[in-house]
Amino acid sequence: MKLTLKIWRQKDSRAKGTFVTYRMDDVAPEMSFLEMLDALNKKLVEENKDPVAFDHDCREGICGSCGMYINGHPHGPVPAITTCHLSMRYFKDGDTIWIEPWRAKPFPVIKDLIVDRSAFDKIQSAGGFISVNAGAAPEANSILAKKKHADDAFDSAICIGCGACVAACKNASAMLFVSAKISQFALLPQGKIEAKERVRAMVEKMDELGFGNCSNTGACEAECPKQIKLTNIARMNREYYKAF
Amino acid sequence: MGKLISKIPDGPLSQKWTRYRASSKLVNPANKKKLEIIVVGTGLSGAGAASALGELGYNVKVFCYQDSPRRAHSVAAQGGINAAKNYQNDGDSTYRLFYDMIKGGDYRAREANVYRAAEVSNQVIDHFTALGVPFARDYGGTLDTRSFGGVQVSRTFYAKGQTGQQCLLGCYSSLSRQIKKGNVKMFPRREMLDLVVIDGKARGIIARNLITGEIERHGAHAVVLATGGYGTIYYMSTLAVNSNASAAWKAHKRGAFFANPSFVQIHPTCVPQLNEYQSKLTLMSESLRNDGRVWVPKAKDDKRSPNDIPEEERDYFLERRYPAFGNLVPRDVSSRAIKERCDAGNGVGETKLAVYLDFRDAINKQGKKAIENKYGNLFEMYKTITGSDPYEGPMMIYPAGHYTMGGLWVDYELMTTIQGLYAIGESNFSDHGANRLGASSLMQAAGDGYFVVPNTISNYLADEIRTPKTSIDKPEFAEAEKASVERINKLLSIRGKQNAASFHKRLGKIMWDYVGMTRNEAGLNKALVLIRELQKEFWTDLNVPGTAGELNMELEKAGRVADYFELTQLLITDALDRKESCGAHFREEYQTPDGEALRNDQEYAYVAAWEYAGEGNAHILHKEELKFEEVEMKVRSYK
Ligand SMILES: Cc1cc2nc3c(=O)[nH]c(=O)nc-3n(C[C@H](O)[C@H](O)[C@H](O)COP(=O)(O)OP(=O)(O)OC[C@H]3O[C@@H](n4cnc5c(N)ncnc54)[C@H](O)[C@@H]3O)c2cc1C
Ligand code: SF4
Ligand code: FES
Numbered sequence: 001m002k003l004t005l006k007i008w009r010q011k012d013s014r015a016k017g018t019f020v021t022y023r024m025d026d027v028a029p030e031m032s033f034l035e036m037l038d039a040l041n042k043k044l045v046e047e048n049k050d051p052v053a054f055d056h057d058c059r060e061g062i063c064g065s066c067g068m069y070i071n072g073h074p075h076g077p078v079p080a081i082t083t084c085h086l087s088m089r090y091f092k093d094g095d096t097i098w099i100e101p102w103r104a105k106p107f108p109v110i111k112d113l114i115v116d117r118s119a120f121d122k123i124q125s126a127g128g129f130i131s132v133n134a135g136a137a138p139e140a141n142s143i144l145a146k147k148k149h150a151d152d153a154f155d156s157a158i159c160i161g162c163g164a165c166v167a168a169c170k171n172a173s174a175m176l177f178v179s180a181k182i183s184q185f186a187l188l189p190q191g192k193i194e195a196k197e198r199v200r201a202m203v204e205k206m207d208e209l210g211f212g213n214c215s216n217t218g219a220c221e222a223e224c225p226k227q228i229k230l231t232n233i234a235r236m237n238r239e240y241y242k243a244f
Numbered sequence: 245m246g247k248l249i250s251k252i253p254d255g256p257l258s259q260k261w262t263r264y265r266a267s268s269k270l271v272n273p274a275n276k277k278k279l280e281i282i283v284v285g286t287g288l289s290g291a292g293a294a295s296a297l298g299e300l301g302y303n304v305k306v307f308c309y310q311d312s313p314r315r316a317h318s319v320a321a322q323g324g325i326n327a328a329k330n331y332q333n334d335g336d337s338t339y340r341l342f343y344d345m346i347k348g349g350d351y352r353a354r355e356a357n358v359y360r361a362a363e364v365s366n367q368v369i370d371h372f373t374a375l376g377v378p379f380a381r382d383y384g385g386t387l388d389t390r391s392f393g394g395v396q397v398s399r400t401f402y403a404k405g406q407t408g409q410q411c412l413l414g415c416y417s418s419l420s421r422q423i424k425k426g427n428v429k430m431f432p433r434r435e436m437l438d439l440v441v442i443d444g445k446a447r448g449i450i451a452r453n454l455i456t457g458e459i460e461r462h463g464a465h466a467v468v469l470a471t472g473g474y475g476t477i478y479y480m481s482t483l484a485v486n487s488n489a490s491a492a493w494k495a496h497k498r499g500a501f502f503a504n505p506s507f508v509q510i511h512p513t514c515v516p517q518l519n520e521y522q523s524k525l526t527l528m529s530e531s532l533r534n535d536g537r538v539w540v541p542k543a544k545d546d547k548r549s550p551n552d553i554p555e556e557e558r559d560y561f562l563e564r565r566y567p568a569f570g571n572l573v574p575r576d577v578s579s580r581a582i583k584e585r586c587d588a589g590n591g592v593g594e595t596k597l598a599v600y601l602d603f604r605d606a607i608n609k610q611g612k613k614a615i616e617n618k619y620g621n622l623f624e625m626y627k628t629i630t631g632s633d634p635y636e637g638p639m640m641i642y643p644a645g646h647y648t649m650g651g652l653w654v655d656y657e658l659m660t661t662i663q664g665l666y667a668i669g670e671s672n673f674s675d676h677g678a679n680r681l682g683a684s685s686l687m688q689a690a691g692d693g694y695f696v697v698p699n700t701i702s703n704y705l706a707d708e709i710r711t712p713k714t715s716i717d718k719p720e721f722a723e724a725e726k727a728s729v730e731r732i733n734k735l736l737s738i739r740g741k742q743n744a745a746s747f748h749k750r751l752g753k754i755m756w757d758y759v760g761m762t763r764n765e766a767g768l769n770k771a772l773v774l775i776r777e778l779q780k781e782f783w784t785d786l787n788v789p790g791t792a793g794e795l796n797m798e799l800e801k802a803g804r805v806a807d808y809f810e811l812t813q814l815l816i817t818d819a820l821d822r823k824e825s826c827g828a829h830f831r832e833e834y835q836t837p838d839g840e841a842l843r844n845d846q847e848y849a850y851v852a853a854w855e856y857a858g859e860g861n862a863h864i865l866h867k868e869e870l871k872f873e874e875v876e877m878k879v880r881s882y883k
Contacts, residue, residue: 012794030519038523038745045743045798050789053797055311057484059524060625062409063315085628110455111795118432121312125424129417130376134296134694135367137374141331144385154378154403157410161314190376 001027001088004096005040007052010109013116017109019098033076033086034059034066054113059084061225064160067167068113069100074164074223082162082225102167106174106210117163119209120177127201128181130190149187156183158226165220165228171212176220178206179236180228186239196243203240248501248853248868251655252356257874258338261360264656265699269706276301279705280713282449282464284436284491286313288408288686289669290470291415292693298422300698302705305462306419307431307451309486309800314416317472317484318689321408322622323529324390324400325372325686327365332389336397338362343875345684348394348574349649349677350827350843351877352504354851354870356656357674361684364691369401371694375414379403390618392682393530394574394882400683405529405622411686415693434460435800436491437728439467439498439665440720446665447714450724452732454800457793459728461721463714466664466701469495470693473648473670475508477808477815478760479752481645482514482527488804489811492652492671500660501853501866503653503673505811506819509680509828510761511646512538512578515629515639516598525644526629528601529622530682533571535606535615536639538562538578540590540599550592550600550638561585569882576679576828576841577882579643583761584839586642593640602638643761647685649676649828650818653853653868657700658692661853664704668692673851678827732792735802740785744802747782751775751808759816764832768820772813779809814854814863821865824848845877 003024010017027036034056041051057065061082068083070076076086091097099113107115145153157180165176182199185191191198214233221230253260253267271279279302283294286308294306308316330336341362346353373379373387379401380388389398403410422428433454440448440461448463474489475481496502513528539558546553561581563570573581582599585591592598607615612635616623623634630640652660652667654674660667669689676684758771782805790796825834825841826848834842850867857864 028519028521031521032523035521035523039521041798042743042746045787045789046741048739048787048789051743051798053795057310057315057486058317058320059485060320060526061628062406063310063317063319063484064312065310065315081628087628089631114795117311121314121420121430121432124314124417125420129421130374131421132371132374132418133299134292134371134418134698137367137370140329140366140370140373141386143373145381146385147381147383150378150381153376154380154406154410157378157403157413158406160409161312184378185376188376188378190374 001029001091001093003027003091006096006098008100009052009112011111013108013110027088029087029089031088032059032084033070033088034084036088052113053111056084061085062160064162067102067162067164069102069167071098074102074167075225079222080225080227102163104166104172106172107163107166115163117161119211120161120163122209123174123178123202123205124181126205127198130185131194143190145189153184153187156180156187156228156232159228160226162225164223164225166211168219168223169212170217170219171215173214173220174206174211175214175233175236176224176228178202179232182236182239183232186235195239199236199239199243247661248653248866249655250354250868251657253656257355257359260356261363268700268703271702271705271709273301275709277303279303279708280305280464281466281468281701282307282462283468283470284449285316285470285472285669285671286419287316287318287470287472287669288411288415288689289693291316291412291419292690293468293470293668293697294428295415295418295422296694296698297701298425298427301427304422304428305431305464306428307434307436309433309435309454311432313419313430313432314413316412317487318412318686319409320484321686322405322527323531324392324402324407324683325368325411325690326392326399326683327369327401327687328362328399329366329369331387332398334397336399340397341365341399344395345675345681346677346875347880348681349679350841350880351677351845351849351872352826352851352870353675353677355872355874360696361675361688361691364695365687367695368687368690372411372414372690375418377403377410377414390531391534391572393533393572393578394569394681400531402531405531405619408686411690415690437494438724439495440724441498441662442718442720445663448716448721450728455795457791457796459725461716461725463716465705465708465711465714466666468666468668468697469652469671470669471671473651474811475645475648477752477812478645478756479749480517480522480525482511482525485524488807490804490807492667493807493811495652495660495662495665497856499662499856500665500667501653501855502650502814503851503853504650504818505815505854506822506829507649507678507827508645509575509647509649510579510643512575512582512643513601513641514644515626516593516595516642518630526625527646528626528639528641530575532601532619532622535618536571536601536603537605538571538599538601540585540592544589550602559590566882573882574679574681579761580830582643598640598642600638601641603634604638607635647680649673649678649680653851657703658697659700659704666697666701668697678829731803732799735786735799735806736788736792738784738786738788740787742785742787744786744788744798744805747778747786748805748808750778751805751812754778755812759819762830762832763819765820768816772816775809775812782806782809817863818852818854821852822848849877
């Protein structure tokens with residue numbers, strides 16, 4: 001396939017960015033999106049030009065490193081997958097593809113397609129844990145949990161912290177991400193003891209870091225590669241009101 | 245041989261860890277605050293260690309090269325984590341877990357360490373459960389388990405196919421708590437470039453800030469490496485693509501011995517390579533072999549679609565060759581059996597480098613829903629990658645590089661041959677011998693981090709309480725920083741044509757062809773020649789655009805590949821030295837008439853610990869004799 005890529009290039013956090021056009025003549029449909037960028041970068045290095053910087057690691061949809069806006073969608077046009085799982089077979093010969101970093105105030109651009117998502121770590125540190133030291137845990141089966149609750153907790157816990165929900169939201173709200181963590185713990189007996197402190201601390205931190213409010217548009221859920229549900233946000237709101 | 249003191253405590257195996265803890269030195273709480281510890285890595289081992297050390301009150305600094313600790317490669321582990329809970333009443337015990345690991349490792353691991361890993365496994369599961377890891381449960385609310393390869397009990401705890409992610413997020417949460425408390429300081433997007441050794445003791449690291457390119461000096465009283473394995477040495481592997489050996493390799497060049505580097509596990513069930521552009525291979529968890537049956541058509545070149553091939557024309561070769569364990573034989577054995585069938589011409593798919601993993605019978609028996617519950621996300625992942633649906637027809641799978649049993653040599657305390665330098669998790673060599681059993685790495689990494697190193701490090705630090713904070717102005721820091729900067733400048737100054745990844749790809753191909761699932765002397769020697777040629781080309785034709793003072797991913801990659809050129813050569817040296825077949829190390833010259841590994845306990849029942857002897861000099865081999873007091877060395881049979 002022949003493709004035209006319009007990629008956001010930005011030297012560092014202070015520089016002004018711009019779209020740069022690249023032409024790719026021999027993209028194979030079997031490539032993944034990131035392998036297509038690898039091929040571009042190989043070419044750029046051979047021409048002694050600065051390759052496009054993007055975050056990636058596991059390349060199997062689990063680490064949450066990768067993520068970029070592709071033709072106006074976080075992680076690209078295919079629902080429920082990460083950028084690293086996006087296959088080039090979803091594009092056509094002659095396509096123009098626009099590639100940009102996450103755009104959200106709390107995620108400043110570091111370089112090209114790489115953004116700073118450390119705000120997520122700060123929210124986690126505010127309360128996303130159960131306070132138990134190594135060695136202090138009771139025998140595992142002394143904590144019983146309904147299978148249904150454990151399964152639901154798991155469904156919330158699979159968030160990969162990629163930030164697509166924030167990028168998709170016009171308010172740059174982090175509610176989906178935060179509520180997934182809150183829900184996981186709220187559903188398990190182990191998590192109930194600190195539930196109030198946790199939800200207060202995490203929501204407060206989220207607001208402090210400049211993430212916007214949720215206006216129930218649902219863009220986050222639609223773009224989340226792990227299909228984290230909006231019901232998590234409803235649960236978080238209930239938890240939050242209970243916490244005062 | 246005098247240099248290898250394994251510090252195994254006296255007494256019967258089951259008493260060693262208890263006795264050790266009863267007699268090791270402790271540091272009082274007030275002194276802990278004054279002691280600084282560097283932990284490099286935030287996988288299960290590193291995040292576990294940093295959390296536990298923080299909880300104890302030490303002053304901890306922790307590093308990773310990802311943007312967040314939550315992305316360490318442990319996140320990708322799928323199938324499960326072992327513990328000797330015996331919740332199934334199926335005869336499991338600490339001893340049996342220990343025995344399975346010793347046997348699974350083909351009698352090339354150290355008894356005392358393995359026993360301890362089995363012993364702390366239950367604490368690991370207790371701790372993860374308390375941290376809110378959503379393990380699978382039964383209807384009564386208790387934890388569920390499943391079986392993995394190489395064992396006959398059901399001891400593997402799991403969270404669907406995302407056990408690693410869930411455990412890592414548990415570690416990340418405990419780490420986050422210590423960060424909030426101020427006991428742990430997190431340094432993400434930092435790459436350790438060198439280890440600083442002062443008067444024979446590890447005292448700090450040199451790190452590069454991957455955003456600004458700044459070179460930083462960090463001092464401490466002790467350093468813990470938790471930097472993972474080097475499976476990406478084959479370029480294509482199941483590991484995260486940025487996984488690398490550089491931290492361990494730099495420590496090695498500063499004096500830490502490297503043990504059994506040639507023990508690399510090739511995992512049998514991975515999605516086969518589909519095209520030449522591919523940058524990684526995806527694992528299909530071993531847990532699938534609980535219900536999936538591995539087969540090839542009996543006829544060569546059978547062009548029929550697998551569903552059209554009748555039962556009697558299928559060769560379920562694992563069940564045929566290994567009736568006792570069937571599809572659940574250990575990884576090394578199944579990988580070789582798959583290779584054998586493909587080499588014989590019975591492979592399937594376009595490349596003929598694949599075999600079927602079939603769920604038809606399981607779906608018929610248990611129903612689609614039950615299978616979906618157990619493996620739903622793996623099936624989806626398979627479909628995303630290949631475009632075909634495993635509920636409808638069998639998966640195609642082929643082996644791929646996966647795990648490194650080899651690593652930095654450590655003693656019972658997990659201390660390397662450098663005083664005050666520890667290696668935990670996959671970065672050390674200690675618990676898996678020549679082959680690792682499924683679901684025992686998460687167990688070992690978490691055990692090392694949360695429960696072993698926090699207990700052993702105090703024995704060392706108790707003598708350091710009068711040592712003042714390490715000054716980063718010492719000449720050793722300046723020297724190490726200078727060496728790092730010079731190396732970066734050297735990589736930047738070549739200005740050739742090719743990018744680092746293309747060298748990595750070619751290096752990986754040589755390794756896979758000659759140093760993969762089976763090896764022989766001629767092939768190993770050939771690989772050495774080829775690698776040295778390629779290494780020369782690397783140092784004359786590499787191109788790293790950009791500068792050192794900025795985010796420069798090509799530069800990061802180039803440094804890691806440069807180190808792989810060195811490590812591969814040691815790996816091959818080790819494979820040449822070991823003139824026997826054991827576990828994953830299969831030397832074609834040493835096999836039984838029916839193609840099984842032929843071990844040589846008389847001459848090779850040792851850990852090969854290699855000492856770096858300076859640029860251009862041959863490595864020096866130190867042998868740690870393995871003494872088996874508890875188990876008898878037997879021919880490992882799964883028939
Ligand atoms: C696909 C896959 C599936 C697996 N499934 C299972 C399973 O089901 N069960 C099981 O038991 N095991 C499994 N394993 C193996 C297991 O996941 C790993 O062995 C284990 O997670 C390793 O943990 P670790 O803490 O040693 O290192 P890792 O999790 O690899 O972490 C390494 C850390 O070190 C850091 N680091 C490395 N070098 C540097 C440096 N120079 N500077 C700074 N930081 C550095 C990295 O940033 C990272 O934080 C699987 C492995 C793979 C590849
Ligand atoms: S909720 Fe979804 S989109 Fe948001 S960080 Fe988690 S996985 Fe990514
Ligand atoms: S690279 Fe890990 S999720 Fe895409």
